[in-house]
Amino acid sequence: MRRMELSPRLRAVAQFVPQGARLADVGTDHAYLPVWLLQREQIVSAIASDLREGPLERARATAARYGMEARIRFCLGNGLARIMPDEVDTIVIAGMGGETISAILAAAPWLKMGGHRLILQPMSAQEDLRAWLAQNGYRIEQESLSREGETLYVALLVLPGEMALTAAECCAGRQTKGEAAPLREAYLNGWIAKTERAAAGLRKSKRPDDQSRLAEREALLRGLYDMREEWQAWQR
Numbered sequence: 001m002r003r004m005e006l007s008p009r010l011r012a013v014a015q016f017v018p019q020g021a022r023l024a025d026v027g028t029d030h031a032y033l034p035v036w037l038l039q040r041e042q043i044v045s046a047i048a049s050d051l052r053e054g055p056l057e058r059a060r061a062t063a064a065r066y067g068m069e070a071r072i073r074f075c076l077g078n079g080l081a082r083i084m085p086d087e088v089d090t091i092v093i094a095g096m097g098g099e100t101i102s103a104i105l106a107a108a109p110w111l112k113m114g115g116h117r118l119i120l121q122p123m124s125a126q127e128d129l130r131a132w133l134a135q136n137g138y139r140i141e142q143e144s145l146s147r148e149g150e151t152l153y154v155a156l157l158v159l160p161g162e163m164a165l166t167a168a169e170c171c172a173g174r175q176t177k178g179e180a181a182p183l184r185e186a187y188l189n190g191w192i193a194k195t196e197r198a199a200a201g202l203r204k205s206k207r208p209d210d211q212s213r214l215a216e217r218e219a220l221l222r223g224l225y226d227m228r229e230e231w232q233a234w235q236r
Helices: 008-014 032-039 053-065 097-108 109-113 128-134 167-172 182-201 208-236
Strands: 023-027 044-048 071-076 091-099 118-124 138-148 151-160
Touching: 008 032, 008 091, 008 118, 008 151, 008 167, 023 032, 032 044, 032 053, 032 208, 044 053, 044 091, 053 071, 053 118, 097 128, 097 138, 109 151, 118 128, 128 138, 128 151, 128 167, 138 182, 151 182, 167 182, 182 208
Parallel strands: 023 044, 023 091, 044 071, 091 118
Antiparallel strands: 118 151, 138 151
8 A cells, every 4th residue: 555644734733633533634635544544444433524526536546545544534514514523532623723723613513522633723813823822721732833845834732621811822832941842942943933023013113003003012021031041941
């Protein structure tokens, strides 16, 4: 049987999938992740879901190419709307913006009842997603960074629960002394550079409401600087 290889981005997602999981891959596109996991017998079942027929056809083609079409249920639907809570215990939502991921979770309140592991990989608005999770009864258990080319991707392992995040942690995630995260400083530097550019633009503005936005950006920048200094101290 042909063996599939995963990109670094999807490998970061796969590492959070437990052995024997019943997986739903929401927004599956090519179904690379469920096929790879099935080939390695890491999961016992898979649902590949997508909002549009085109990506779902690509998913079917991938599954057929690797002899896995009989082991995957293909589901045309919006988010988790056509997936029953008792069908799965691990849900992957990757390759979408953070606001879209938040909307999918908000439309499935049964996720808060427990028994489901969420693995999220936002392509944008990471800060909005982390803030939404903190405000809506979820906690981030672990984060993982991966690099493809010049782009850093973050994967989040999420469970129901409580957590409190600072503004800087909403952007860059929490950090823990001793964690193995070789890309952590580069990730912090990226957020610092982005925030510095935003603050520089606001300093040139004459609009009164931009002054309050500037104060928020400068406070965020101080928080990110503190996080980087803390991280660097832990590496010495």
